[in-house]
Amino acid sequence: xxxxxxxxxxxxxxxxxxxxxxxxxxxxxxxxxxxxxxxxxxxxxxxxxxxxxxxxxxxxxxxxxxxxxxxxxxxxxxxxxxxxxxxxxxxxxxxxxxxxxxxxxxxxxxxxxxxxxxxxxxxxxxxxxxxxxxxxxxxxxxxxxxxxxxxxxxxxxxxxxxxxxxxxxxxxxxxxxxxxxxxxxxxxxxxxxxxxxxxxxxxxxxxxxxxxxxxxxxxxxxxxxxxxxxxxxxxxxxxxxxxxxxxxxxxxxxxxxxxxxxxxxxxxxxxxxxxxxxxxxxxxxxxxxxxxxxxxxxxxxxxxxxxxxxxxxxxxxxxxxxxxxxxxxxxxxxxxxxxx
Numbered sequence: 508x509x510x511x512x513x514x515x516x517x518x519x520x521x522x523x524x525x526x527x528x529x530x531x532x533x534x535x536x537x538x539x540x541x542x543x544x545x546x547x548x549x550x551x552x553x554x555x556x557x558x559x560x561x562x563x564x565x566x567x568x569x570x571x572x573x574x575x576x577x578x579x580x581x582x583x584x585x586x587x588x589x590x591x592x593x594x595x596x597x598x599x600x601x602x603x604x605x606x607x608x609x610x611x612x613x614x615x616x617x618x619x620x621x622x623x624x625x626x627x628x629x630x631x632x633x634x635x636x637x638x639x640x641x642x643x644x645x646x647x648x649x650x651x652x653x654x655x656x657x658x659x660x661x662x663x664x665x666x667x668x669x670x671x672x673x674x675x676x677x678x679x680x681x682x683x684x685x686x687x688x689x690x691x692x693x694x695x696x697x698x699x700x701x702x703x704x705x706x707x708x709x710x711x712x713x714x715x716x717x718x719x720x721x722x723x724x725x726x727x728x729x730x731x732x733x734x735x736x737x738x739x740x741x742x743x744x745x746x747x748x749x750x751x752x753x754x755x756x757x758x759x760x761x762x763x764x765x766x767x768x769x770x771x772x773x774x775x776x777x778x779x780x781x782x783x784x785x786x787x788x789x790x791x792x793x794x795x796x797x798x799x800x801x802x803x804x805x806x807x808x809x810x811x812x813x814x815x816x817x818x819x820x821x822x823x824x825x826x827x828x829x830x831x832x833x834x835x836x837x838x839x840x841x842x843x844x845x846x847x
Contacts, residue, residue, distance in 0.1 A: 510545050520545070528551045528563055551762045561618040569624035572617075580615040584639065587611075595645040599730045600720040603643045604659055611639070612667070620671035627729030633664040644720065647743050653659050654741045660715040718820045718836055731842065739772070740818055746770045776816055776846070789846045796838050802833045816843050 513520050525548050527543050543550040554565045562571035584592065592606050614635065624632065638822035640655050641648060650749075656663060662670065678686045719740060722729050738744040747770035748760035762770035764781035790812075797815050806822050815820055819835050 524556065525550055526556050528554070528556055529565055548554060559618075561604045567628070569619070569622040569628045572622055573624060573628055576615050576617055576619075577632065577635055577665065580611050580635075583614055584611055592643070594642050595734050596731060599722045599725065600644060600659075600733060601716050601722070602659070604716055606644065607639065608661075612636075612698075616664075616667055616675060618673060620675045623668065623672060629665050629668075629793075636664040644737055646737055646741060650741045650743050653817055657722050658717040658737060658740075660717065669825065713779060718735065718832060718840070721836070723841065730839070732844045732847065736844055739847050744772075746775060772817075775815060776813060786846065789842055793839065793846065794843050796842065800831070800834045800839060803834070804828060806831070815839075819843060 510520065520542050529552065531647065536565055538840075540696060543552075555571060557575070562568060562575050564571040587606060587610060592603055594603075597603065597795075598606070615632065619632075619726075634703050636650055637655060640659055640661065641650060642654065644658060646655065652663075661667075679686075679692050682688050684690075719736060720735070731770070735744065747762055751760035760769045762768060762774060762779055765779050767780070768774050768778065769819075770779075775782075776791075779786075791814065794812070797810070797819065800821065801810060804826060806826065807826060808822055810822070820832065823832050823835070
């Protein structure tokens, strides 16, 4: 039928895609290897094929598609490394996330709104997705997953797939029963069994980076300070006390600079005498400007200097004021970033 239609319409069928892919809907069903002919030529029987970039597999189409998508996404990521898309000493986080959303993630999630992966397949793509985001922000793999989603403003991988599925489902529903998409969906529903978990019935403005990861100007020094600041914010910056816990060769958690107290976060930011000459002028400015900003916007909360240094936007959660966020971004955040 397909060959006769192609001859009537005047186009050639691609031999590589003209194959037989047996699909078993039940483990008890057996497939007899009959000979299928097209133009008197036998058609090959295969276990895996692809069409429009989506892998069709006799056992696991979603897994095969994810593996192929990840290979292509990695190649695209490597090809963009020379532009600065490599994390530390590269592009600023907002530009890097924008490039990921434009060039990498569409390849990674291509076709998955149709296949709707679950189980180990969703774990596989989620792992690579989180790894790329952490690399772009120069964060270690031990950083908690919610932290990278809050900082980057991105959705988890499973939520991205569900969002794409909802968009596809909505597009089909709004297209009308005369559209090609509607007819394809109607055909798919007709050939699926009742117990199938891939029926259409299963298908069910986030996207801004956290202020900590943003830059006021395209300044290389400012951009290079962001990874250190994010490590301090997420608690993954390696201090001497943490090194002493995990390294048997360094059992002492004493600060290597002043050699007086344990090198905790408070000691590193506020107490160490060896850093006093750098810290003192910045601390005076931070205290003065933060007091002025919080008084101006009537922030009714206990102010802790460590919190102000590590994450001054913490005090924006109660007011949710764009004016307060703007004042912190332009006046306070640059000083805190210089200190960290």
